Amino acid sequence: MTTLRHRMIETMQLRGLSANTQRAYLQAIQCLAEYYHRPPDQLSDNDIRHYFLYLHTERRVARSTSTIALCALKFLVEYVLHRSWPTLDLVRAPKAHTLPTVLSRDEVQTLLALVRLPHHRACLTTIYACGLRCMEGISLRVTQIDAARMVLHVQAGKGTKDRLVPLPAPLLTLLRTHWQTHRHAIWLFPARHRGHAPTTAHQPLASESLRAVWRATVRQSGIQKHVTIHTLRHSWATHLLEAGVNLRVIQAWLGHQSPQTTALYTHLSPRTLTDAAKICDDLCRGLP
Template identity: 50%
Template sequence: MTLLRQQMTEAMQLRGLAERTQESYLSAIQLLARHYGSSPDQLSETQIRQYFLYLRNEKRVSPSTANVALNALKFLYAYTLDRPWPFGDLIRPRLPTKLPVVLSSAEAWQIIHQVRRPHYRVCLSLIFTCGLRLLEGVRLQVSQIDSARMQLLIRGGKGKKDRAVPLPPATLRLLRQHWSTHRNPVWLFPSPGPTRDQWASATTPVEESAIQKAFRRALTETGIAKPASVHTLRHSWATHLLESGVNLRLIQAWLGHSSPSTTSIYTHLTRTAEQQASVALEALTAGLS
């Protein structure tokens, strides 16, 4: 490990950045260093500008990937090199505004039931019925289940925030049944070993990539044409709750969103909202007849 990489890693740890963010930032800085064959702290402003033009015009990376590279470099300047950032927002790419994909309840269950391995199928069922992020579902621990209050206690979610989400009775029964197949004292979804007997002593949870691959395979086999991912289950959960009349602020708390504006995107996805809008428009145009 180079001294600069070590210093940046320590700076990110001190500022409490998530592990995934740290990995993404280090990878972005490493790609920049490889591109020029030089340490990033030795690069000129012109070289950095040219690098972002290269990402846009030649590599044609997505705006989100370019933003990760930009944020990583800004962190390097501010907290590792202690230098002022000379570019302002001049090279920040504009992110497109996209509505998330939503699966109907029938579509979601069609995909989940197509997953062959019970270990993965139960994990996806949990994610869908509780509106969890993939990492939250994979790393769920036995101690996080509060059956007395019918809640899941999500510890250290995105933004290092704890929250409680409702646990449907049917989901609790499914989790209990699944746990009885391995009885690991810590993990609901322990990393599967060569034999089921080893699940009980596993010290790590199942890999996220395994759940993602299982979902993609099931999606392909069902023939559903929507560009869905595991995270689509969370979007679908929130949208269906909103359609059923659940208060938006309550959904915001369950999702762990800091701002109601983040949650309000689901109002654009509900069929109920569209139907209400159609009724309102018909009323407005009644004078035309």
């Protein structure tokens, strides 16, 4: 490990960045170093300018990739190198106005039924039934299940924030049955390695393996939509909205800071669009 990388890791830890953010920042810095075949502390402001032009005009990276690269470099410059690269103040991630994919309730049931192994199916079902992010689902601990209040306590979610989400009774039954298969003292979904009992696992399921299972399931289903595990969270929120749950309640359950973020689901709900169209029809009745 280079001295610069070590300093970057230590500084991110001191600043309290999540493990996922640390991995993303390190990967972004590594891509920059590999592009120039030089460590970042040997680059100039002009080098950074050309690099972002390369990302935007040649590679045409997604907005999220550009944003991560920008945030990683700003962190490196401000907290590690203590330098000034004016170009970073000019760079803006390309604007995006895309809507996420949403599955119907039938499509969700079809996909979950196709998941072959019970522990993968239980984890993916939990992610959908509680509107969780992937890492929130696989890292669930037994102590986060509050059966008395019928809530699931999501701890250290995105932004290191806690929240409570409803725990459906059928899901509680599923989780109890699933836990009986391994009886791990900590994890609801412990890692499973060939030749090792899940009871003794030192970590939860790996996100990479769960994502691979999900990709294979989507291919097997024949569904042509671009579906990821995060699609289950989008679908859950949209289904709640279609069922009449207040948008502010959904915002709290999702852990969104801004109501504008949650308002996205009003554009994804066919029922919302249909109801709005009916209102427009009523407004026009009787007009000359």
